[in-house]
Amino acid sequence: MKLILPIEVADEIQPHLPKDTQIVRADVDGNIDGDATDAEVYFSWLYYIKPTTLQKVLDSAPKLRWHQATNAGVNNILTPQYLEREIILTNGAGLHAIPIAEFVLAYMLSYAKNFLKLHELQAQKSWQRSFRNEELLDKTLLIIGAGGIGQEIAKRAKAFGLKIFGSRRNPQPLPNFDKVVGANEWKALLGEAHYVVIATPLTKETKGLIDAEVFSLMRPDAYLINIARGAIVDEAELIKALQTGTIAGAALDTVFTEPLPPESPLWNQPNIFITPHCSGHSPQTKERAISLFLDNFTRYYSGKPMRNIVDKGAGY
Template sequence: MKLILPIEVADEIKPHLPSDITFVRADVDGNIDGDATDAEVYFSWLYYIKPTTLQKVLDAAPKLRWHQATNAGVNNILTPQYLAREILLTNGAGLHAIPMAEFVIAYILSYAKNFTKLRELQAQKSWQRGFRNEELLDKTLLIIGAGGIGQEIAKRAQAFGLNIYGSRRNPQPLPNFDKIVGANEWKPLLSEAHYVVIATPLTNETKGMIDEEVFSLMRPDAYLINIARGAIVDEPALIKALQTGQIAGAALDTVFTEPLPPESQLWTQPNIFITPHCSGHSPKTRERAIALFIDNFTRYYNGQPLRNVVDKNAGY
């Protein structure tokens, strides 16, 4: 059996492979350092897989049967060409959950404690007091997408005394949540939510779903946080909501076009915090990604069920 491994970690994985396994290496652009025509397994690394990269690998590996991705979201992978092939896809659900959850808590605290204003005052050498500074106790957090990442967010938020609501496809009760509703039942909760976190996959159903209607239902003191995919938010509607005071502010770790173009109005909104799609970054993510692949490969090699199998029809 032959594998296509990321050039970044192939040598680390090699000692964990059975003696009858061979591999070739692929880089970020999909260039492969050998013959992949008989490759059965593809392990893609911790970067956003460009369509050109994916297509290059698909063309080079006509016998590909299983693809282990390190992304949690796989909307960029499920191209028509990919879906035309019978490839088992497993994703990186769980690999990024802890650093992303920590980022969400940081966004919430930064807004609640008005860190932007405090940094401005420090730069001005101004000892000013009396501006907005809020507690989180008894505030309400709505997490749209109570999957692995959403659950890690709730676990950390619970310690601050927030009321925590969540939505998911299967709305059974979960630890650390006060209320769980179905995937299409979260809009009535917006009027209660001081913080709204988007942690749902990008699918045909979720694309553009945070729109003018949603902003009209939100509290004027609500703060939106998007750590999922930029296309879930209607950006013109968001800019309008920020400019007209429909919501108080937003933190975006992901936007529709990445990198965010210099001319985008998002850069210049005073009540927005933009980070460069980095909330999932952590040195430990590398360790978790390698461990997940080795575990899943062992399962694949022995004919056992794999972890994190993606429902390609659902998109996650």
């Protein structure tokens, strides 16, 4: 059996593979250092897979049967060409949940404690003490997408005394959530939420989900946090909501066009915190990704059910 492994970790993985396996290495652009025509397995690494990279790998490996991705979101992978092939896709759900959840709490604390203002005052050498400074205690958090990442967020937010609502396609009681509703019922909770976190996958149903109607239903003191995909938010309507005071602010770790162009008006909004799609970064993520791949490879090799199989029709 032949595997296509990322050049970054191929040498770490190879000693853990059965002796009857062979490997070729692929780089970030999809260039492969050998013959992949008989490759059966592809492990893509911790970067956003460009369509050109993916297509190059697909063209090089006509017998590919299983693809382990490290991304949780796979909207960029499910191209028409990819869907034409009978490839089992498993994703990296869970690999980034802890660092992303910590980032969400950092966004919330930064807003509640007005850290941006404090940094500004420090730069001005100003000993000013009269500025907004709130507690998270008894505030309400709505997590749109109570999957693995959403549950890690809730676990940490509960320790701060927040009331936590969540939504998911198949609602069920979950630890640390006070209420979990169906995928079409969360809008009724917007009027109660001080913090709204987007943690749902990007699919046909969720593209542009956060629109003018959603902003109109939110509290004027609400803070929006997006750690999912930029296309879930209508950016023009977000800017309008920020400029008119419809909502109080937003933190975006992901935007529609990445990198965010210098001319984007998002950069200039005073009540927005933009980070460069880095909330999932962590030294431990590499270890988790390799461990997940090796566990799934053992399952694949022995014909056992694998973890994190993507429903390509649903998009996650």
